[in-house]
Each structure stands twice: as structure tokens, then as C-alpha cells.
Amino acid sequence: MGTWNDYLEQNQPRFFAELLDFLRIPSISALSEHAADVQRAAEWVAARVTAAGMEHVQILATGGHPVVYADWLHAPGKPTVMIYGHFDVQPADPYDLWTSPPFAPEVREDRVYARGASDDKGNMLVPILAVEALLKSQGALPVNLKFFFEGQEEIGSPQLGDFIPKHTDLLACDMVLSSDGGQWSEEQPLVLVGLRGGCGVQIDVKAAKADLHSGMYGGMVQNPIHALTTIIAGLHAADGRVTVPGFYDQVRPLSAQDRERIAQVPFDAAAEKASLEVPGFFGEAGYTPRERIWARPTLEVNGIWGGFQGEGVKTVLPSEAHAKITCRLVADQNPTQIVELLIDHISRQVIPGVTVSVKPLAFRAYPYLVPEDEPGNVVVREILHEIYGVEPFYVRSGGSIPVCSLFQRHLGAYTASFGFALDDENIHSPDEFFRLSSFRKGQSAYCTLLERLGR
Amino acid sequence: MGTWNDYLEQNQPRFFAELLDFLRIPSISALSEHAADVQRAAEWVAARVTAAGMEHVQILATGGHPVVYADWLHAPGKPTVMIYGHFDVQPADPYDLWTSPPFAPEVREDRVYARGASDDKGNMLVPILAVEALLKSQGALPVNLKFFFEGQEEIGSPQLGDFIPKHTDLLACDMVLSSDGGQWSEEQPLVLVGLRGGCGVQIDVKAAKADLHSGMYGGMVQNPIHALTTIIAGLHAADGRVTVPGFYDQVRPLSAQDRERIAQVPFDAAAEKASLEVPGFFGEAGYTPRERIWARPTLEVNGIWGGFQGEGVKTVLPSEAHAKITCRLVADQNPTQIVELLIDHISRQVIPGVTVSVKPLAFRAYPYLVPEDEPGNVVVREILHEIYGVEPFYVRSGGSIPVCSLFQRHLGAYTASFGFALDDENIHSPDEFFRLSSFRKGQSAYCTLLERLGR
Known part of the structure; x- marks a missing residue:
């Protein structure tokens, strides 16, 4: 051998x-x-x-x-x-x-x-x-x-x-x-x-039984995409913070030592920006880009869909709209509890003319x-x-x-x-x-x- | 013969x-x-x-x-x-x-x-x-x-x-x-x-060059779906009115006689609701359902898409999000002018971390x-x-x-x-x-x- x-x-x-x-x-x-x-x-x-x-x-x-x-x-x-x-x-x-x-x-x-x-x-x-x-x-x-x-x-x-x-x-x-x-x-x-943990929910919004002609019904029947975008837009404040009540309650605050440890690892913002081809970074106010991804929780819409996605024009008033959302969690957030907070918060919103349902996604990881x-x-x-x-x-x-x-x-x-x-x-x-x-x-x-x- | x-x-x-x-x-x-x-x-x-x-x-x-x-x-x-x-x-x-x-x-x-x-x-x-x-x-x-x-x-x-x-x-x-x-x-x-007229635009929001891992980048890179939903949610007020500045400027107000003519045509709200299977009607405050569809302009998202739409979970931070919007117009709105107002209003919004573009759709009809x-x-x-x-x-x-x-x-x-x-x-x-x-x-x-x- x-x-x-x-x-x-x-x-x-x-x-x-x-x-x-x-x-x-x-x-x-x-x-x-x-x-x-x-x-x-x-x-x-x-x-x-x-x-x-x-x-x-x-x-x-x-x-x-x-x-x-x-x-x-x-x-x-x-x-x-x-x-x-x-x-x-x-x-x-x-x-x-x-x-x-x-x-x-x-x-x-x-x-x-x-x-x-x-x-x-x-x-x-x-x-x-x-x-x-x-x-x-x-x-x-x-x-x-x-x-x-x-x-x-x-x-x-x-x-x-x-x-x-x-x-x-x-x-x-x-x-x-x-x-x-x-x-x-x-x-x-x-x-x-x-490592961050995670969890997720899917939001399903339903209006009429089928897609409708936007001329014949537009203005009278709620558009589920309008309802869904209103819900989603409301999940973040303009400063990037998640607005779901209780979302940050269990988050272990970053100590001065934590922040120092994170800052020791080089971060070349210009190179990163160029490599991702983004016009700029954006995230929760009060944290560096690296702190945001390593030590702060997030709520991301992973996908959204509803109505006509083809080429050209289809003047439809859609009957449904959907979004998949996942959160990244940090110590000591509990994924099960965060899912409950999300479902509770979204379900409590009153949007006339549609039915909103929220269900957990099969993603649950402790930080x-x-x-x-x-x-x-x-x-x-x-x-x-x-x-x-x-x-x-x-x-x-x-x-x-x-x-x-x-x-x-x-x-x-x-x-x-x-x-x-x-x-x-x-x-x-x-x-x-x-x-x-x-x-x-x-x-x-x-x-x-x-x-x-x-x- | x-x-x-x-x-x-x-x-x-x-x-x-x-x-x-x-x-x-x-x-x-x-x-x-x-x-x-x-x-x-x-x-x-x-x-x-x-x-x-x-x-x-x-x-x-x-x-x-x-x-x-x-x-x-x-x-x-x-x-x-x-x-x-x-x-x-x-x-x-x-x-x-x-x-x-x-x-x-x-x-x-x-x-x-x-x-x-x-x-x-x-x-x-x-x-x-x-x-x-x-x-x-x-x-x-x-x-x-x-x-x-x-x-x-x-x-x-x-x-x-x-x-x-x-x-x-x-x-x-x-x-x-x-x-x-x-x-x-x-x-x-x-x-x-x-008849109502119409016009439309497509909104394209772009963040990073490709879809990203929501764990590796979530919190640091703007999510184009968040940006798009913020734009769309802002196009209507809670009372159903379109918020685009100037949108209603050329709308011929309904006269008492117009409203009477419209009211003469029967409208069975309960039957209509049951037939459409909607939980209720919704539209611009101050108008009947029929006035809303016959004599008031609308702005409808006909389709929205971005990110993962499949079964299950994909923890992606999408690179793009899109929406198709059409308006129905009434006398004396001008479809070309309304497209300009839409493009102007949407382009003027400042959302960090993304590029927003708005282009006219091939739909333009005078009322x-x-x-x-x-x-x-x-x-x-x-x-x-x-x-x-x-x-x-x-x-x-x-x-x-x-x-x-x-x-x-x-x-x-x-x-x-x-x-x-x-x-x-x-x-x-x-x-x-x-x-x-x-x-x-x-x-x-x-x-x-x-x-x-x-x-």
C-alpha cells in the first residue's frame, strides 16, 4: 500500500x-x-x-x-x-x-x-x-x-x-x-x-372566481395584485426594517465585540457592488452591509406572480395573486414563533373585496x-x-x-x-x-x- | 329566389x-x-x-x-x-x-x-x-x-x-x-x-445581475419585488383613487343627468357578487359600482411576476421583477398624455438599490x-x-x-x-x-x- x-x-x-x-x-x-x-x-x-x-x-x-x-x-x-x-x-x-x-x-x-x-x-x-x-x-x-x-x-x-x-x-x-x-x-x-435560521410563508390572494375583463369589471372588483402589493409593501418600512410586530423581539443585540469581529473581516464594497452589478446596497438602517447579512434577520419575497406574464398586452383583471416569502433569522429567534407572527400580522389586515390566506412553507431552521x-x-x-x-x-x-x-x-x-x-x-x-x-x-x-x- | x-x-x-x-x-x-x-x-x-x-x-x-x-x-x-x-x-x-x-x-x-x-x-x-x-x-x-x-x-x-x-x-x-x-x-x-379608452405601461425593476442566494445576500441587496410592490401599492390610495398626479384632470365630471341615466339601468349587486364569487365590491370612493366601470377611469395591474413561482421553497433573492399595467380612460382623457403622466410619476420615485424602467405598452384608445x-x-x-x-x-x-x-x-x-x-x-x-x-x-x-x- x-x-x-x-x-x-x-x-x-x-x-x-x-x-x-x-x-x-x-x-x-x-x-x-x-x-x-x-x-x-x-x-x-x-x-x-x-x-x-x-x-x-x-x-x-x-x-x-x-x-x-x-x-x-x-x-x-x-x-x-x-x-x-x-x-x-x-x-x-x-x-x-x-x-x-x-x-x-x-x-x-x-x-x-x-x-x-x-x-x-x-x-x-x-x-x-x-x-x-x-x-x-x-x-x-x-x-x-x-x-x-x-x-x-x-x-x-x-x-x-x-x-x-x-x-x-x-x-x-x-x-x-x-x-x-x-x-x-x-x-x-x-x-x-x-448561521442564520429561516422560515417562510406563502400568501394567496383571491378575488373573483376567474380572470375578468378589465374593461367590464375594472374599478368595481378588487384587483388581487393591488391587494397583495399593498400587503407586501407594508412588510418593510422605508428604512428597511421589517414591520411585523414582534419580529425583532428575540433578536440578540450585537455587542461591541461582535461588531468588531465582523468588522475585522474585509469587505470591499466597491468590488462587491461591481461584481453584483447593483446600483447600490440597501438594507436595515443602522447596520453595515455585512452585519445585515450575518447578524440581522430579513424578510424576502422570493417570488411573486399573478395575472398575465406573456408578451404584449392582456387587459385582464386577475382572479388570484401569490407570493412566497422567507425570512432569515438570527439568535435567539424561533422560526415557529416567527411564522405565527407573520400569519397573524398578514391575516389581520383588512383589504376589501378579496380573501387573503397565509400558510407556512416547509422551511424551518433555528439560527x-x-x-x-x-x-x-x-x-x-x-x-x-x-x-x-x-x-x-x-x-x-x-x-x-x-x-x-x-x-x-x-x-x-x-x-x-x-x-x-x-x-x-x-x-x-x-x-x-x-x-x-x-x-x-x-x-x-x-x-x-x-x-x-x-x- | x-x-x-x-x-x-x-x-x-x-x-x-x-x-x-x-x-x-x-x-x-x-x-x-x-x-x-x-x-x-x-x-x-x-x-x-x-x-x-x-x-x-x-x-x-x-x-x-x-x-x-x-x-x-x-x-x-x-x-x-x-x-x-x-x-x-x-x-x-x-x-x-x-x-x-x-x-x-x-x-x-x-x-x-x-x-x-x-x-x-x-x-x-x-x-x-x-x-x-x-x-x-x-x-x-x-x-x-x-x-x-x-x-x-x-x-x-x-x-x-x-x-x-x-x-x-x-x-x-x-x-x-x-x-x-x-x-x-x-x-x-x-x-x-x-366606451372607455385605454393605455398601458410595463414596469421593469432590476437589482443584481442574476438571482442571488437569499442567505448570502438577503438584507444587503435590495429585493426588486419589494421595490416593485412599493411602487404599485403607491399607485392607489386606500379609498381606491389613483394617486398619479394629474390622472383625473381631464375627466369630464358626471352630471346629475348622467348619474340618473346610469341609475336607470338595473344593477343587482347581490346577484352580481354571487356570480363573480367575490366577497364584496371595491372601487373609487364616491361612486356606485356601475359609475365606476362606465364613467370613471381605472388603473389595473394586469400581471406581475418575479422570482420563484414553482412548488415548494426556493430561497432566492430575485434579480428582476415586472408588472404590466393598463388604464381604462373616460372622456376627455387623452391616452398619450396619461402614459406620459404614468411614466413620469413612476420614474420620479427614488428606491435605493434598483433600476426602475417604465415603457409604454401597445394599447392606446381614446374614450x-x-x-x-x-x-x-x-x-x-x-x-x-x-x-x-x-x-x-x-x-x-x-x-x-x-x-x-x-x-x-x-x-x-x-x-x-x-x-x-x-x-x-x-x-x-x-x-x-x-x-x-x-x-x-x-x-x-x-x-x-x-x-x-x-x-
């Missing part, structure tokens, strides 16, 4: 081909017509971790999209580490904005373009390959290891809130490593110390804060320092990974983020890509990290 | 088959992919009026969808009557709300269901059949007759504003009869004395009022009284037929509405239908009307 590094070197062409196979599965968890594809992705993952040498491989039913579990528990006296990732992906629309089709991966300039390339298929394949390299080159792992890969992260892991507390024995571990994360840049690593000195993060920081040669930034993420707070609350295990995505990789957008250099770098990094954790 | 009535009786089965053929052509003027179908409908009409015995049949280019012209001018000393109608139809979406497909006409209980059945293909075929019956049974018509059928009514006749003034010799006439209209009920006729004692209307009233046995209601319509004001301004001819649609026929909505009884009744009515005009 050679070293794990020899093994990795020799098998890169095969690993790359496997990555492409994985990316071809359109495992979109949000769309029911793709449920079979999510299942297919689970089967692909189960087969792949089996081939890597893991044991007790299982595809476990959750009531929704499945999870894949596997373990290797032959390192008595060593810690038990659980590696997390997800094999589902975001929807890929609008398809016409992709340079190459989202599920026909294409390599351009050392980047592989596909939906899920960065978030999270490329990243979650990395530790599987690292484990295979360790097992095939050394016949054993330096720690006890569990894999926990899910198929519902992109819809907010709706079934895991039930699943994890019911499987605490199976999932018991000392720490979690999440592949669903990234680094600051190709030169600069990071340690993740916070999450990790102590900087948590043991997993201490080792992650050490490894990253070695690989990159610089001290990592301590950052929060504006995104949500619902399982992190579930692992913490039900398994007593903190999650250290250890992934190799980068911010420019268009996750959740057209032309998502993953760097092949990150794919390779991550494999060695995971081998090193697992060895270090086994010492 | 028999009478025109014998001819009509003998040919009903063929006429019905021809109606179905006409309805099968998806001549949707609003959608460019159906331009060839609109052209095909023009060819169908040209062939049909030729078969009816009309002369000088021409399909005339307009720069947009064509018009069909034909004449029969062998009644010296008699008035020249031009009959108007349109062979284009509204878009048919949402398709899934149709009981039978919109372009596969189906007869259920003496009604033919198809897009355009009532508005206006069924109605415009009626005078063609009447003219055929007169020519075939009597060898001549009682008046000089012109047909003017257009293919762009449903998009606001954008090219006719140029076309009609350029063809005043060809189109010269003493009066116009419009097939694009209806009666009050199966028992109650009407005389149309007013139209006909004197009650205009000669065409006097004869129409007389005939309707004979057919129905009751005095017609004098009504206005909330809809717009842009050519009526063009005929008046450029040909000096008023238009008398003489059509047989009824209000429940779902025009512009799913399950549009036309009564076969109206189809038959209209043919005799047109024969009688033309005879009377020839006396």
Missing part, C-alpha cells in the same frame, strides 16, 4: 468521472416531479460510500426525501466523527440563463459547471473520496466515522426535525464536520461561527452560533492554517443549514464547517460551478483533518 | 360548421408566435366574404396584423354603411381552467365553447352571413356596404391610428355598425352610448361617447325594440374599442353597436362561449337592420 496521497493522485481521473455522474442526477428536492431523482441520488451515494469501504450503509426513510447513513467504527478509544453533506440541489430555473444545461456538467477553464457542483455535490463527494483513500491505502481510519448525507437541505430539511431525535443512538457522535461550506477565497480560509473555542473548530483552524499559511477569518454565514442546530440540540454535537466552496460559484443561480482545484485540495485536507482528529 | 329568411334557415348547418372552422384558428394577436394564425384568420375571412358575394376583397397590410376590406357599392342614392368586427382573439391562458381546449370548439347545451366564440368571431360572422342571405336571395343589398374587419383589436389596434387616416377614401361611409358588442340579456336589448340621437343609434334602437318587444337600455361599456374613436375622428362617422354577445359569456376568460340562439337571431336582425337603413 502507498500513502493516501498516492492513492488520491492515482485515482483523480476516476473521481472526476464520478463527480460528473453525480452531477447528472437532477435531484431537485423542491419539485415533486424530481422526487425519484432525489431517491436515485441517494442510491448513487449509498453505492459510492459502499465502494469506498464504509459499512452498515443504509438509505433511511424520513417521510420525505431520504437520508444516507454509513459508518466505520473500528477505532476504539478514538473520537467518533460524523461527516454531513447533502445530495439534493436547488431548482435550476431560469434555464435560459445557463451557458450549458444545468444537468449536463461541462468543464470550462478548470471549473465544472452544473447545478449542485458547488452546493453541495462536489463538496460532499470530497470526504467520501478522502475516506476511500485512507481505507484503501492504510486499511483503517484514524477515527470512528459516520456519514450522514441528506436529500432535503435545499427545502429546509423539513423531516429531519423528527428524524434526528428518533435516531440519536445511530447518529451519536463527538463532533460533526460539514462538507456544506466554503472558504473565504483561494488564498484565505475561514472558521464558521454562525446557530458556535463558540470559537469549540474543539472541532480549534482543529479545523489549525489544519486550515497549515494548508493556506494564513490565519482563518472568523465568519458567520447569512445562509441556513438547519441540521446544525438539530445536531446540537439532539446529539449534543457542534458542527465544524469544512468545505471548499467559494463565494463566486453562483450557488442557487444559473451557471453554478465548482473549482476542480478545490475538489482536489479538499480530498487531502479531509485526510489530514481525520488523521489529526485521531491523534 | 326565396326570402333572406328562407336562405338563412336552409343554410344554418353549413353556417354552424363554418363558425367552428373559424374558431379553430388560434388567432391570438398578443403573441408573436401566433402572427401566422392571425394572418390565416384574415385569409379565412377574405375567402368567406368573397363567397358571400362581396367585391374588391382585400387583405391590407398595416405594419402589424392585417385588416380585411370588402365592399358592395351598387345602391346609388342609398347610404353607405360600414360593418366592423375583429378576427383576432385574446390569449387563452390559463389553459388548465378550460373545460374543453380553447381552439377545439365544443358545443354543450346550445352554446359553442371556444376562445373568440363571443368576442368576436361568432358575432362578426353574423353580418357576413346576413349579407350573403340578402345577396343570394335578392341579388342586391338595400344599402351600399363596406366590411372592415381587423386583426389587432385585442391588443388595442396599435397600427390603426396610422392606417385609418391614410385610407379615408377607401373607408368613407355614413355610419359604422359594430358587430363587437352585445345585448343586456336574452330578453333585454341595449343601445351603446359610451368615446355617442349622442343618443345619432341616426345609426336611432335605427338600431327601433329594430331592437321590434325584435325584443321592450325599450333598450342606454348603456356605456367599461371596455374599449379603439377604432370607434378613430372612425369618428377621421371618417366623421359614428359607430352604432349591433352585436349579440351576453355578459356571462366569459370573454377574456376560460370557457368563453357564444349562444347558438344569438348566432341565429343576429343574422335575421342584421338583414332587417340593413333593409331599414335602405329605406
Whole structure:
């Protein structure tokens, strides 16, 4: 047997081909017509971790999209580490904005373009390959290891809130490593110390039984789009604050130290503005752009629709209008309580001539804060320092990974983020890509990290 | 030769088959992919009026969808009557709300269901059949007759504003009869004395270059849906009035007599509410529902869209949001001026973090009022009284037929509405239908009307 590094070197062409196979599965968890594809992705993952040498491989039913579990528990006296990732992906629309089709991966300039390339298929394949390299080159792992890969992260892991507390024995571990994360840049690593939570509602406004002629009825029958826009416009004040009563009540105020920590991480406003092509930034008054996304809650309309969207003119008075809204939450907001506040506030509005209904969306994640000195993060920081040669930034993420707070609350295990995505990789957008250099770098990094954790 | 009535009786089965053929052509003027179908409908009409015995049949280019012209001018000393109608139809979406497909006409209980059945293909075929019956049974018509059928009514006749003034010799006439209209009920006729005009704009709001992850950017980058809903919500006051400065400046106030005329026409609010299945009516404060649709201008959002509209959750911060808006106008508002006011008002709003653009839509119609004692209307009233046995209601319509004001301004001819649609026929909505009884009744009515005009 050679070293794990020899093994990795020799098998890169095969690993790359496997990555492409994985990316071809359109495992979109949000769309029911793709449920079979999510299942297919689970089967692909189960087969792949089996081939890597893991044991007790299982595809476990959750009531929704499945999870894949596997373990290797032959390192008595060593810690038990659980590696997390997800094999589902975001929807890929609008398809016409992709340079190459989202599920026909294409390599351009050392980047592989596909939906899920960065978030999270490329990243979650990395530790599987690292484990295979360790097992095939050394016949054993330096720690006890569990894999926990899910198929519902992109819809907010709706079934895991039930699943994890019911499987605490199976999932018991000392720490979690999440592949669903990234680094600051190709030169600069990071340690993740916070995530936002989230929740959401859909608003449905109904006026007449069918679309009406705007000449025959316009002026007499309420337009549901007018009603909906009135409701939505009222959810924010002009200074960017959310107006839903009670929305900020449980928000932990930023301490002077928090603000200093956040300010230490560079933010190039001009470069960011140019890269996003926005005319300017906008957000809640009294906070810096970074504070707004890392440490303040938001309410965003993710989609709105009603009436005629085609080319030209259709003088219709629509019968319905709809909006999907999600919030990002920060400690110590409770997603269930925020959904109640939203439903209560919107339902209480009186708009004549329409029926307004509000229902929760299947997205509910607690916000999450990790102590900087948590043991997993201490080792992650050490490894990253070695690989990159610089001290990592301590950052929060504006995104949500619902399982992190579930692992913490039900398994007593903190999650250290250890992934190799980068911010420019268009996750959740057209032309998502993953760097092949990150794919390779991550494999060695995971081998090193697992060895270090086994010492 | 028999009478025109014998001819009509003998040919009903063929006429019905021809109606179905006409309805099968998806001549949707609003959608460019159906331009060839609109052209095909023009060819169908040209062939049909030729078969009816009309002369000088021409399909005339307009720069947009064509018009069909034909004449029969062998009644010296008699008035020249031009009959108007349109062979284009509204878009048919949402398709899934149709009981039978919109372009596969189906007869259920003496009604033919198809897009355009009532508005206006069924109605415009009626005078063609009447003219055929007169020519075939009597060898001549009682008046000089012109047909003017257009293919762009449903998009606001954008090219006719140029076309009609350029063809005043060809189109010269003493009066116009419009097939694009209806009666009050199966028992109650009407005389149309007013139409609303119209115009429209599209609002496009752009934030970042692409859809963004709502976790990574939410709170820092403006959401274009928030911006758009703020703009739209601000276009109406809570009391239903349009807030665009200057919008009402040219509106002719309702006189006490106008209000009395309108109040004479019965309005069963409870029945109307039940039929539309609305929880209540809503419109501009200070006016009755009927005054609002007949004699007050409106601003309606016909469609709104942006971001994710699919099933489930997609936590996206959209890059764009859009809305289509049309206004209905009343005398003496000027559609060109109202478009300028809208563009000016919306463009002047300052919303940070987004680019807002407003462009005119191809819909521009002057409002139209006909004197009650205009000669065409006097004869129409007389005939309707004979057919129905009751005095017609004098009504206005909330809809717009842009050519009526063009005929008046450029040909000096008023238009008398003489059509047989009824209000429940779902025009512009799913399950549009036309009564076969109206189809038959209209043919005799047109024969009688033309005879009377020839006396």
C-alpha cells in the first residue's frame, strides 16, 4: 500500500468521472416531479460510500426525501466523527440563463459547471473520496466515522426535525464536520461561527372566481395584485426594517465585540457592488452591509406572480395573486414563533373585496452560533492554517443549514464547517460551478483533518 | 329566389360548421408566435366574404396584423354603411381552467365553447352571413356596404391610428355598425352610448445581475419585488383613487343627468357578487359600482411576476421583477398624455438599490361617447325594440374599442353597436362561449337592420 496521497493522485481521473455522474442526477428536492431523482441520488451515494469501504450503509426513510447513513467504527478509544453533506440541489430555473444545461456538467477553464457542483455535490463527494483513500491505502481510519448525507437541505430539511431525535443512538457522535461550506477565497480560509435560521410563508390572494375583463369589471372588483402589493409593501418600512410586530423581539443585540469581529473581516464594497452589478446596497438602517447579512434577520419575497406574464398586452383583471416569502433569522429567534407572527400580522389586515390566506412553507431552521473555542473548530483552524499559511477569518454565514442546530440540540454535537466552496460559484443561480482545484485540495485536507482528529 | 329568411334557415348547418372552422384558428394577436394564425384568420375571412358575394376583397397590410376590406357599392342614392368586427382573439391562458381546449370548439347545451366564440368571431360572422342571405336571395343589398374587419383589436389596434387616416377614401361611409358588442340579456336589448379608452405601461425593476442566494445576500441587496410592490401599492390610495398626479384632470365630471341615466339601468349587486364569487365590491370612493366601470377611469395591474413561482421553497433573492399595467380612460382623457403622466410619476420615485424602467405598452384608445340621437343609434334602437318587444337600455361599456374613436375622428362617422354577445359569456376568460340562439337571431336582425337603413 502507498500513502493516501498516492492513492488520491492515482485515482483523480476516476473521481472526476464520478463527480460528473453525480452531477447528472437532477435531484431537485423542491419539485415533486424530481422526487425519484432525489431517491436515485441517494442510491448513487449509498453505492459510492459502499465502494469506498464504509459499512452498515443504509438509505433511511424520513417521510420525505431520504437520508444516507454509513459508518466505520473500528477505532476504539478514538473520537467518533460524523461527516454531513447533502445530495439534493436547488431548482435550476431560469434555464435560459445557463451557458450549458444545468444537468449536463461541462468543464470550462478548470471549473465544472452544473447545478449542485458547488452546493453541495462536489463538496460532499470530497470526504467520501478522502475516506476511500485512507481505507484503501492504510486499511483503517484514524477515527470512528459516520456519514450522514441528506436529500432535503435545499427545502429546509423539513423531516429531519423528527428524524434526528428518533435516531440519536445511530447518529451519536463527538463532533460533526460539514462538507456544506466554503472558504473565504483561494488564498484565505475561514472558521464558521454562525448561521442564520429561516422560515417562510406563502400568501394567496383571491378575488373573483376567474380572470375578468378589465374593461367590464375594472374599478368595481378588487384587483388581487393591488391587494397583495399593498400587503407586501407594508412588510418593510422605508428604512428597511421589517414591520411585523414582534419580529425583532428575540433578536440578540450585537455587542461591541461582535461588531468588531465582523468588522475585522474585509469587505470591499466597491468590488462587491461591481461584481453584483447593483446600483447600490440597501438594507436595515443602522447596520453595515455585512452585519445585515450575518447578524440581522430579513424578510424576502422570493417570488411573486399573478395575472398575465406573456408578451404584449392582456387587459385582464386577475382572479388570484401569490407570493412566497422567507425570512432569515438570527439568535435567539424561533422560526415557529416567527411564522405565527407573520400569519397573524398578514391575516389581520383588512383589504376589501378579496380573501387573503397565509400558510407556512416547509422551511424551518433555528439560527446557530458556535463558540470559537469549540474543539472541532480549534482543529479545523489549525489544519486550515497549515494548508493556506494564513490565519482563518472568523465568519458567520447569512445562509441556513438547519441540521446544525438539530445536531446540537439532539446529539449534543457542534458542527465544524469544512468545505471548499467559494463565494463566486453562483450557488442557487444559473451557471453554478465548482473549482476542480478545490475538489482536489479538499480530498487531502479531509485526510489530514481525520488523521489529526485521531491523534 | 326565396326570402333572406328562407336562405338563412336552409343554410344554418353549413353556417354552424363554418363558425367552428373559424374558431379553430388560434388567432391570438398578443403573441408573436401566433402572427401566422392571425394572418390565416384574415385569409379565412377574405375567402368567406368573397363567397358571400362581396367585391374588391382585400387583405391590407398595416405594419402589424392585417385588416380585411370588402365592399358592395351598387345602391346609388342609398347610404353607405360600414360593418366592423375583429378576427383576432385574446390569449387563452390559463389553459388548465378550460373545460374543453380553447381552439377545439365544443358545443354543450346550445352554446359553442371556444376562445373568440363571443368576442368576436361568432358575432362578426353574423353580418357576413346576413349579407350573403340578402345577396343570394335578392341579388342586391338595400344599402351600399363596406366590411372592415381587423386583426389587432385585442391588443388595442396599435397600427390603426396610422392606417385609418391614410385610407379615408377607401373607408368613407355614413355610419359604422359594430358587430363587437352585445345585448343586456336574452330578453333585454341595449343601445351603446359610451366606451372607455385605454393605455398601458410595463414596469421593469432590476437589482443584481442574476438571482442571488437569499442567505448570502438577503438584507444587503435590495429585493426588486419589494421595490416593485412599493411602487404599485403607491399607485392607489386606500379609498381606491389613483394617486398619479394629474390622472383625473381631464375627466369630464358626471352630471346629475348622467348619474340618473346610469341609475336607470338595473344593477343587482347581490346577484352580481354571487356570480363573480367575490366577497364584496371595491372601487373609487364616491361612486356606485356601475359609475365606476362606465364613467370613471381605472388603473389595473394586469400581471406581475418575479422570482420563484414553482412548488415548494426556493430561497432566492430575485434579480428582476415586472408588472404590466393598463388604464381604462373616460372622456376627455387623452391616452398619450396619461402614459406620459404614468411614466413620469413612476420614474420620479427614488428606491435605493434598483433600476426602475417604465415603457409604454401597445394599447392606446381614446374614450368615446355617442349622442343618443345619432341616426345609426336611432335605427338600431327601433329594430331592437321590434325584435325584443321592450325599450333598450342606454348603456356605456367599461371596455374599449379603439377604432370607434378613430372612425369618428377621421371618417366623421359614428359607430352604432349591433352585436349579440351576453355578459356571462366569459370573454377574456376560460370557457368563453357564444349562444347558438344569438348566432341565429343576429343574422335575421342584421338583414332587417340593413333593409331599414335602405329605406
